Amino acid sequence: xxxxxxxxxxxxxxxxxxxxxxxxxxxxxxxxxxxxxxxxxxxxxxxxxxxxxxxxxxxxxxxxxxxxxxxxxxxxxxxxxxxxxxxxxxxxxxxxxxxxxxxxxxxxxxxxxxxxxxxxxxxxxxxxxxxxxxxxxxxxxxxxxxxxxxxxxxxxxxxxxxxxxxxxxxxxxxxxxxxxxxxxxxxxxxxxxxxxxxxxxxxxxxxxxxxxxxxxxxxxxxxxxxxxxxxxxxxxxxxxxxxxxxxxxxxxxxxxxxxxxxxxxxxxxxxxxxxxxxxxxxxxxxxxxxxxxxxxxxxxxxxxxxxxxxxxx
Amino acid sequence: xxxxxxxxxxxxxxxxxxxxxxxxxxxxxxxxxxxxxxxxxxxxxxxxxxxxxxxxxxxxxxxxxxxxxxxxxxxxxxxxxxxxxxxxxxxxxxxxxxxxxxxxxxxxxxxxxxxxxxxxxxxxxxxxxxxxxxxxxxxxxxxxxxxxxxxxxxxxxxxxxxxxxxxxxxxxxxxxxxxxxxxxxxxxxxxxxxxxxxxxxxxxxxxxxxxxxxxxxxxxxxxxxxxxxxxxxxxxxxxxxxxxxxxxxxxxxxxxxxxxxxxxxxxxxxxxxxxxxxxxxxxxxxxxxxxxxxxxxxxxxxxxxxxxxxxxxxxxxxxxxxxxxxxxxxxxxxxxxxxxxxxxxxxxxxxxxxxxxxxxxxxxxxxxxxxxxxxxxxxxxxxxxxxxxxxxxxxxxxxxxxxxxxxxxxxxxxxx
Numbered sequence: 001x002x003x004x005x006x007x008x009x010x011x012x013x014x015x016x017x018x019x020x021x022x023x024x025x026x027x028x029x030x031x032x033x034x035x036x037x038x039x040x041x042x043x044x045x046x047x048x049x050x051x052x053x054x055x056x057x058x059x060x061x062x063x064x065x066x067x068x069x070x071x072x073x074x075x076x077x078x079x080x081x082x083x084x085x086x087x088x089x090x091x092x093x094x095x096x097x098x099x100x101x102x103x104x105x106x107x108x109x110x111x112x113x114x115x116x117x118x119x120x121x122x123x124x125x126x127x128x129x130x131x132x133x134x135x136x137x138x139x140x141x142x143x144x145x146x147x148x149x150x151x152x153x154x155x156x157x158x159x160x161x162x163x164x165x166x167x168x169x170x171x172x173x174x175x176x177x178x179x180x181x182x183x184x185x186x187x188x189x190x191x192x193x194x195x196x197x198x199x200x201x202x203x204x205x206x207x208x209x210x211x212x213x214x215x216x217x218x219x220x221x222x223x224x225x226x227x228x229x230x231x232x233x234x235x236x237x238x239x240x241x242x243x244x245x246x247x248x249x250x251x252x253x254x255x256x257x258x259x260x261x262x263x264x265x266x267x268x269x270x271x272x273x274x275x276x277x278x279x280x281x282x283x284x285x286x287x288x289x290x291x292x293x294x295x296x297x298x299x300x301x302x303x304x305x306x307x308x309x310x311x312x313x
Numbered sequence: 314x315x316x317x318x319x320x321x322x323x324x325x326x327x328x329x330x331x332x333x334x335x336x337x338x339x340x341x342x343x344x345x346x347x348x349x350x351x352x353x354x355x356x357x358x359x360x361x362x363x364x365x366x367x368x369x370x371x372x373x374x375x376x377x378x379x380x381x382x383x384x385x386x387x388x389x390x391x392x393x394x395x396x397x398x399x400x401x402x403x404x405x406x407x408x409x410x411x412x413x414x415x416x417x418x419x420x421x422x423x424x425x426x427x428x429x430x431x432x433x434x435x436x437x438x439x440x441x442x443x444x445x446x447x448x449x450x451x452x453x454x455x456x457x458x459x460x461x462x463x464x465x466x467x468x469x470x471x472x473x474x475x476x477x478x479x480x481x482x483x484x485x486x487x488x489x490x491x492x493x494x495x496x497x498x499x500x501x502x503x504x505x506x507x508x509x510x511x512x513x514x515x516x517x518x519x520x521x522x523x524x525x526x527x528x529x530x531x532x533x534x535x536x537x538x539x540x541x542x543x544x545x546x547x548x549x550x551x552x553x554x555x556x557x558x559x560x561x562x563x564x565x566x567x568x569x570x571x572x573x574x575x576x577x578x579x580x581x582x583x584x585x586x587x588x589x590x591x592x593x594x595x596x597x598x599x600x601x602x603x604x605x606x607x608x609x610x611x612x613x614x615x616x617x618x619x620x621x622x623x624x625x626x627x628x629x630x631x632x633x634x635x636x637x638x639x640x641x642x643x644x645x646x647x648x649x650x651x652x653x654x655x656x657x658x659x660x661x662x663x664x665x666x667x668x669x670x671x672x673x674x675x676x677x678x679x680x681x682x683x684x685x686x687x688x689x690x691x692x693x694x695x696x697x698x699x700x701x702x703x704x705x706x707x708x709x710x711x712x713x714x715x716x717x718x719x720x721x722x723x724x725x726x727x728x729x
Contacts, residue, residue, distance in 0.1 A: 063425040064404040078729075149564030150574070171512070171566035173707060257513045258696060260566045260703035265696075276396050278693045279421060280729075 054285040063279045075286045085287060087262055088270040089294070091177060095266060096245040098181035103241050104234070106185060107192025112226075114193070115200045125197075132190035140254040143183045144170065170256055173263040180251040180264055188244065192237055199233035200226070235306045239299055246295050267291050348632045351384035352410035355399070357392050359653040369652045377639045383632040403427065403624050410633040411640075414622045416450040416684035417692045419458055422622070424689035428458040429623040434634035442643070447658035450618035450684040454534070459620035460641040463655035465586045466616035466678035467518065469604045475581045476602070479503050486604035490526070490551065493607055497560045500581040507560035509571035509583040510552070512703060516695050517615045517685045518584060520702055523548035528610030531686045531723075532694065538723045540698065541716040544610065549705060549712035556706045566706045586616070587654050590671050603674055606681045616682025618658065690726050697722030 016024075026033075058075055062068035079085055110128045114121045131139055146154045149168040156166040170176045203226065211221050249268040252258055258265035258273070265273075267287060275284030354374075360366060366389075374385045388409070390398055396418070402408035414422070422428050435457065440448060447461040473483040479499040487493040497507030511518055524531065529545030532538055539545060555561045562574060574580050576596065582604075583589070593601060606614035621640055623633035639645065646662040649655075656676045657663050666672040685691060698719045705715035 064400045064427065144569075145573075149566075149568075150562045152574070152577075152579070153564070166563065168563060168566065171564045171568070171707075176567070255513075255569075256567050257569075257699070259513060259699060260707060261700045261709070262696075273696060276400065277696075279400070279425060 054288060057282050057285040058289060060282055062282055064281065071282075075283045078283060079286055079290065084262065084265070085267075085270060085290075088265045088267045089290070091262075091264065092246055092248065092266045092268075095177055095181055095184075095248055096242060098178050099184055099245045099248075100238065100241045102181075103185050103188055103192055104237050106189040107237065108196045108230075110189060110193035111196030111200055112222075115197055125193075128193055129190040131187050136187065136250050137254060139187055140183060140251055143179075143186070143251075144255050147179050147182075171260055173260050176256055176260060176264045180248070180255065183251050183255075184245070184248060188241065192241065195233055195237050196230065199230045203229045231306075235302065238302050238306055242298055242302065243295055246291060246298075267294075348381050348383050348629075348635060350629050350632065351386060352627075352629050352632045352636060353386045353388065353408075354636060355388050355390045355409040355412040357395065357413055358389055359655070362652075363389075365652050369648050373640060373645050373648060376645075377636055380639075381632065381635055383629070383635075385636065403626060406626060408624055408626075410627040410629055411621055411623050411636050413462075414459060414620055415617055416620075416687055419451065419620065419622065420453040420687055420689045421692060423453045423456070423458045426625055429625045429627060429630055429633065431457045431459065431623070431634055431637065434631065435638070438638060442659045442661055444658050444660060444679055446616075446680060446682055446684070447618045449687065451620050451622075453687065453689075459622035460637050461618045461620045461658035462641050462646060462649055463619040463653065464616055464658050464679045464682060465588075465618075465655060466606070466675055466682040467522065467584050467586045467614050468606050468675065468678055469582045470585045470589060471582045471602050471604060472575070472578060472580065473600045473602050474578065475500060475503070475505050479505075479581075483602040486602060488605060488608055490607060490609045496581070497555070498558075501559050506562050506574065506580045507582065508555060509568075509575060509580050510555065510561040510565035511568050511570060512565045512699070512706065513567040513569045516698055516702075517617070520548060520552065520698065521683075521685065522584075522606070522613065522615045523551055523609075525613040525615075525683055526607055526609040526611055527551075531698070532688055532690070532727075534688060536727050538720045538727070540723060541713070541720040546713055546716045547609070549702070549716050552702065553705055553712050557708075566703050587656065587672065587675055590675070591654055603671065606678055613681050613683055614678065615685065616679055618682075618684045619655065690723075693726050694723045697726065 059070060059072060060068040061071050061074075114125045114128070118124065147169040148154070148156070149166070149171040150156065151160065151166045153166075153169070155169070159165070159167065167175060169179050207225050207229075208221060211225055216224065247268050248266050249272065252264045252266055252269045253272070256264040258269050268291070271284050271287040271291070274280045274287060356370065358366065370387050374387055377383070378385055399408060399412055419428070443461060444464060447464050451457055451459040451461055469486070471483065471486055476483045476486075476496075479496065479502075481496060481499070487496050500507040521531065524540075524545050527544045527547040529542060529548060530539040531545070532540070556565060562568065562571060562580075565571075571580060571583065572592070575583050576598065585592075593599070606612055621637045623630060623637060627633045640649070641658070643659050643662050646657040646659050647665050650657045650662065651665045654672065656672075656679050657665065658679075663673075663676050666676050686694070688694075701710065701715040701719040701722065704710045704718070705712055710718065
């Protein structure tokens with residue numbers, strides 16, 4: 001057995017006929033392969049096939065039924081002159097800017113709160129997590145009511161008390177995207193809190209004790225111990241919130257319909273419009289690949305700059 | 314030998330993967346022309362009362378099955394994302410043989426060959442009894458792709474308390490733009506909104522009715538863009554006045570509904586239809602009066618038409634076409650619309666509203682109801698028009714500039 005291992009490691013694999021080696025390998029790992037078959041089939045059908053099919057689709061004209069026609073790079077070229085698609089990407093980038101850092105910050109603050117030894121921490125954890133498990137449609141409905149752009153809207157009523165003029169919120173090109181980002185932050189921060197809470201729990205308590213003995217205060221402890229040691233969590237949360245922000249769809253679909261004047265039309269909403277309202281499925285596939293490349297590039301950048309030395313402890 | 318069992322999951326999965334239906338049991342017709350086999354029909358929850366609806370469909374389906382010997386698999390599909398459901402099912406050749414469609418969908422689907430032309434199955438079928446405006450919705454380029462089951466007509470509902478407060482008579486509601494303008498100014502002066510406006514919703518409920526009333530058009534079936542012609546611009550101007558002068562709520566640019574303001578007594582008039590009546594009934598709201606659709610150059614309003622259509626890849630076209638005729642016949646229109654409270658598309662079936670004055674009144678307005686822009690790009694152009702309308706309301710463009718920009722955007726969509 002050791003000999004076989006040595007032969008493999010040293011690359012001298014000619015010692016045994018390939019058939020015999022395969023038989024041995026199958027005898028050892030056969031069951032593993034068999035039990036992997038269902039998930040592999042699922043992966044091929046629901047991940048690999050749609051991915052490959054949509055790539056083929058980008059070079060075709062196909063509208064669900066009937067013959068498809070090969071059109072080469074037509075849809076890819078169209079993307080470069082489609083100003084609406086560019087606006088949708090820009091809106092999505094803006095949304096990400098409004099969303100990622102506040103979501104991470106709020107998640108961290110909530111995690112620190114429940115990790116601080118506060119009484120009824122379990123209850124607070126449940127309350128903070130509640131928006132995550134609540135239907136998005138319900139939360140969006142309430143959010144739309146809170147930020148109603150009339151004088152009788154809840155936030156406008158409060159602003160009125162302080163003598164501030166009513167705001168249009170979702171009816172304003174300049175404010176609508178921020179209001180939608182606020183909704184997503186509320187919805188997702190509970191999940192972020194759980195990741196950070198898990199990270200906080202795994203920081204060795206001896207570090208805190210040693211810091212206290214050395215006379216470090218809570219702020220110094222946070223910036224010198226807690227924050228840096230959460231680096232793997234920062235990286236993970238940054239990745240998932242970035243991906244989530246680029247896939248934003250529900251809130252714009254439910255609250256603004258992409259308006260006013262396309263100011264909340266995000267890339268996924270535009271993709272949806274192209275695919276299912278205009279039946280322009282091939283162009284929607286191009287947009288989905290553009291989105292894929294954007295997320296891939298951002299993830300690689302994040303990995304390079306945030307993910308470096310992420311396994312610090 | 315003892316490891317034979319480990320192959321079982323693999324064999325089972327392979328068999329499962331190979332056991333696709335070939336559709337051969339959906340036989341279309343016998344050699345003697347009689348229908349057989351089965352069809353799948355997709356309907357939607359048209360009311361909140363599924364028990365009543367189930368009983369209604371049981372009657373309609375059992376009559377059809379006993380008359381034609383075809384089994385009907387009726388499936389109620391939720392409204393949410395129905396476009397995706399229909400399209401993906403049809404693309405997978407696993408869709409319904411008959412499904413419900415609205416006028417926005419019909420020309421778009423028909424134009425790409427997704428719908429079965431019914432003309433050859435209709436023969437000498439009598440279409441005379443259908444309301445003329447409902448047949449407009451089921452035909453595209455002189456071909457019939459569906460038969461209408463229901464209609465709606467949108468009109469203005471007035472809060473009678475506010476009408477009296479501004480010194481007007483609820484028995485004599487505005488009929489023209491001029492009268493409506495005078496009333497609106499009075500309502501705003503008295504501290505109310507004159508009207509609701511769902512700028513985040515479909516253009517069918519906002520711009521289009523005003524545009525048609527002004528004698529304008531959005532787009533002809535010959536791809537002629539007319540949205541920036543003077544008549545159409547008049548509608549842009551009216552909406553601009555409505556917003557800038559405070560006739561409609563501040564959030565009208567993207568609002569999806571103004572029910573809350575209506576029930577709070579803040580709005581003089583809202584646009585509504587039969588479902589508005591149902592809402593009023595459920596809320597116990599009685600202080601309202603309905604007016605006929607407004608007239609400027611023409612008396613016209615929006616009203617959708619619901620229809621049943623068959624996909625072109627149905628395995629059983631004869632049975633599907635026959636079901637469409639069956640479900641839209643006079644008797645079944647009575648059954649369907651009695652339960653759903655929509656308006657029948659057959660004149661004779663409108664007697665279901667005898668003794669119900671409000672529904673009877675709405676039913677009388679279907680003659681003025683246009684079903685939207687009947688064009689394959691009818692839905693594609695809507696976001697562009699909406700964006701320009703929103704720009705105008707936000708003060709970024711004048712009515713003419715917004716209309717011109719909308720026309721350019723439509724040309725762009727048509728050129729794609």
